[in-house]
Amino acid sequence: MPSHTFTVNGKSVTVDAPDDLPLLWALRDLLDIRGPKYGCGINVCKACTSHLDGEAFNPCVLPVSEASGREVTTIEGLADGDRLHPVQEAWLEQDVAQCGYCQPGQIMAAVALLKRTRNPTDADIDAIANVCRCGTYFRIREAIKSAAERMA
Numbered sequence: 001m002p003s004h005t006f007t008v009n010g011k012s013v014t015v016d017a018p019d020d021l022p023l024l025w026a027l028r029d030l031l032d033i034r035g036p037k038y039g040c041g042i043n044v045c046k047a048c049t050s051h052l053d054g055e056a057f058n059p060c061v062l063p064v065s066e067a068s069g070r071e072v073t074t075i076e077g078l079a080d081g082d083r084l085h086p087v088q089e090a091w092l093e094q095d096v097a098q099c100g101y102c103q104p105g106q107i108m109a110a111v112a113l114l115k116r117t118r119n120p121t122d123a124d125i126d127a128i129a130n131v132c133r134c135g136t137y138f139r140i141r142e143a144i145k146s147a148a149e150r151m152a
């Protein structure tokens, strides 16, 4: 079985897995990192959104072999010790989550957006493709605006 070494949330990890195993499976089932959620497995729902070398990506469609030597960040790696990321704080302030299933992916998408654009417009926010079956989109929008102010 091939070995794949990459960084997850600042730690080097090695997994033994077939080259074509989706990274999401390696994270959840081999490394017990359950923040990135499985929804569709085909890059549609975005529930698994995490960061690869600092940019949003969807590990359900990235073969684990392509993560070799790269830096993966999941929702578990966002806080700085006990200090939440400003986006997480804004999420709590706006009480965004309902069932919560999509929320790790929503937060990771929001962090990536705020890295690219310090003051996102409603259109920028609405362009986030992460699906929320509970319909929290309005509160997501308010939380991203609040996070942008915190990070200004």
Ligand code: FES
Residues within 6 Å of the ligand: 037, 038, 039, 040, 041, 042, 043, 044, 045, 046, 047, 048, 049, 058, 059, 060, 061
């Ligand atoms: S599980 Fe749906 S996009 Fe990854």
Ligand code: FES
Residues within 6 Å of the ligand: 097, 098, 099, 100, 101, 102, 103, 131, 132, 133, 134, 135, 136
């Ligand atoms: S909070 Fe339930 S799917 Fe988004």
